Amino acid sequence: MEFTNVLDDVFDSFVNRINIFKDREVLRHDYIPDKLPHREDQIRLLGERVAPVLKDARCSNIFIYGKTGTGKTAVTKYVLSHLEAKAKQYGAQVKFCYINCRMTGSEYRVFASLSQSVGISIPFTGLSVEEVFTRFRTSLDTSRILFIIVLDEVDALIKEKGDAFMYELTRINETLAKSKVSIIGISNDLRLKEFLDPRVFSSLSEEELVFRPYDASELRNILLERSKLSFQDAVLTDSALSICSALAAAEHGDARRALDLLRVAGEVAERQEAKNITVDHVHQAEKHIEHNRVVEALNNLTLHSKLVLLSVYHLNKSSANTGEIYDVYNELCGEFGAGLLTQRRLSSLVNELDSMGLVNAKVVSMGRYGRTKKIRLEISRALIRDVFGADKRFSHILDYKPQAPQKNSLDKR
Numbered sequence: 001m002e003f004t005n006v007l008d009d010v011f012d013s014f015v016n017r018i019n020i021f022k023d024r025e026v027l028r029h030d031y032i033p034d035k036l037p038h039r040e041d042q043i044r045l046l047g048e049r050v051a052p053v054l055k056d057a058r059c060s061n062i063f064i065y066g067k068t069g070t071g072k073t074a075v076t077k078y079v080l081s082h083l084e085a086k087a088k089q090y091g092a093q094v095k096f097c098y099i100n101c102r103m104t105g106s107e108y109r110v111f112a113s114l115s116q117s118v119g120i121s122i123p124f125t126g127l128s129v130e131e132v133f134t135r136f137r138t139s140l141d142t143s144r145i146l147f148i149i150v151l152d153e154v155d156a157l158i159k160e161k162g163d164a165f166m167y168e169l170t171r172i173n174e175t176l177a178k179s180k181v182s183i184i185g186i187s188n189d190l191r192l193k194e195f196l197d198p199r200v201f202s203s204l205s206e207e208e209l210v211f212r213p214y215d216a217s218e219l220r221n222i223l224l225e226r227s228k229l230s231f232q233d234a235v236l237t238d239s240a241l242s243i244c245s246a247l248a249a250a251e252h253g254d255a256r257r258a259l260d261l262l263r264v265a266g267e268v269a270e271r272q273e274a275k276n277i278t279v280d281h282v283h284q285a286e287k288h289i290e291h292n293r294v295v296e297a298l299n300n301l302t303l304h305s306k307l308v309l310l311s312v313y314h315l316n317k318s319s320a321n322t323g324e325i326y327d328v329y330n331e332l333c334g335e336f337g338a339g340l341l342t343q344r345r346l347s348s349l350v351n352e353l354d355s356m357g358l359v360n361a362k363v364v365s366m367g368r369y370g371r372t373k374k375i376r377l378e379i380s381r382a383l384i385r386d387v388f389g390a391d392k393r394f395s396h397i398l399d400y401k402p403q404a405p406q407k408n409s410l411d412k413r
Helices: 002-016 040-055 072-090 107-117 129-143 154-161 164-170 198-204 216-230 238-250 255-271 279-300 303-315 322-336 343-355 381-389 392-398 404-411
Strands: 062-066 094-100 146-152 180-187 207-211 359-365 371-377
Touching: 040 062, 040 072, 040 146, 040 207, 062 072, 072 094, 072 146, 072 180, 094 107, 107 129, 107 154, 107 164, 146 154, 154 164, 154 180, 154 303, 164 180, 164 198, 216 238, 216 255, 238 255, 238 279, 255 279, 279 381, 303 322, 303 343, 303 371, 303 381, 303 392, 322 343, 322 371, 322 392, 343 359, 343 371, 381 392
Parallel strands: 062 180, 062 207, 094 146, 146 180
Antiparallel strands: 359 371
16 A cells, blocks of 8 residues: 555656656657758658659669668658658559568568568468568569568678578569569668678669768757757757757767657656756766666677677686687587577677677787787676576576686696
C-alpha cells in the first residue's frame, strides 16, 4: 500500500504540473518533418536518381554513405514517400519496402519482410532461406510493379552474415519477367566495400551518395525548428540550444545525438519541475545519454565484434597486439560455436570498435622490428560484465579462461 501511494504521488505530480512539452515525439530521431533543413541538395540528387520509375523504368541501384545522424534515413524515407504519392498521380506501379538490417538481424527475416510487403505471409521460422527468397521472387513478379528495396544499416548484417543475400538481390532482375527491383543501400561505414564481394559491390553501387556531417550552425537550425514544435513557448533558453548543437557538432555532427540531448534535457527539466531548459539540464542529459549510448553500442555489436571485444577483455592487459587478440578470439569462437574470421577481417573489426570509442587502437613503432598495433579497452570492465552478463549467450564466455595468454607466457620462458 505504501509503495502504491508513492507511485500515486509520482503520477499525480506529473499529470498536474505545468508541461514544458507540446509534443516530445518531434524530438525522436525517427520523426520525419515536413522540411529537412540543410539536406536540400541530397533530396534533389536522390529524387533525380529514382525519378525514372515514374515512367515505368527501373532506376539505378544507389548506395548512401554517411556517419550516424547525418540524415541518410530521413532523406531516403522523405524522398520515397513523395515518390509513391507522385507515382499514384501518374499511374505508375511503384512500391518501396524499408528494412533496418540491424533490427531484422538475419537473411531469413530480410526476405520474410520483403515477402510480406508484396502480400506473402512467411512463418517466423521453419523454411529455408532459399524457399523464402523463391516465394518472394514469385509473388513479386506476379505483382507487376517497380519495387524499391531500402536496406538501412546493411553493413551490420553483411559483417555478421556475409553478403550472400545481397548477391541474390542484385541478380534478381535476371529472373523477373513482369516486375523490376532497385536497391538503395544505406551504410554508416564508409569502408563497407572491404566486406563485399567485388561482383556484389559493382552491381549494388551503380550510383553513390555521401552525406557529410552537420556543422554546429546547421545543427542549431535543426534544433530550433524542432523545438518550436516540441516545447511550449519561451521554455528553451538560447544558451541551452547553443550548447546542444555545439556538443553534437563535436560528436561528428550527429543530428540524432543533438535531438536526443535536447529531448532528455527537457525531460530532466520536467522532472525537476523547472520552468526553463538550461545549460545545466543539458549537461545532466549528456551524462545520462553517454552511459546509455555505450550500453546500446555494446548490445548492438555484431556477434564477431562482441567476441573481439571480449578477447581484449580477457587479455586484461594495458595493451595487446592483434596477434594476441586473434589467438583468444580463436578460442572464443570455438567455445561459442561460431565460424572463424580471418585475421584481416578481425583487424577491420578492431578498427570499427576503435571508431566507436570502445577500444583504443594505436600503431606504435617497434624500431627495427617494424610497427605493430596496440589495443586496449576504452570502457570499464565492469560495464562489459554488466551488459554481456545479462545476455545468456555470452554470460558463460565472461568466465572463460583462455589458454593462449598462458601458452604465450610459457613460450617466453
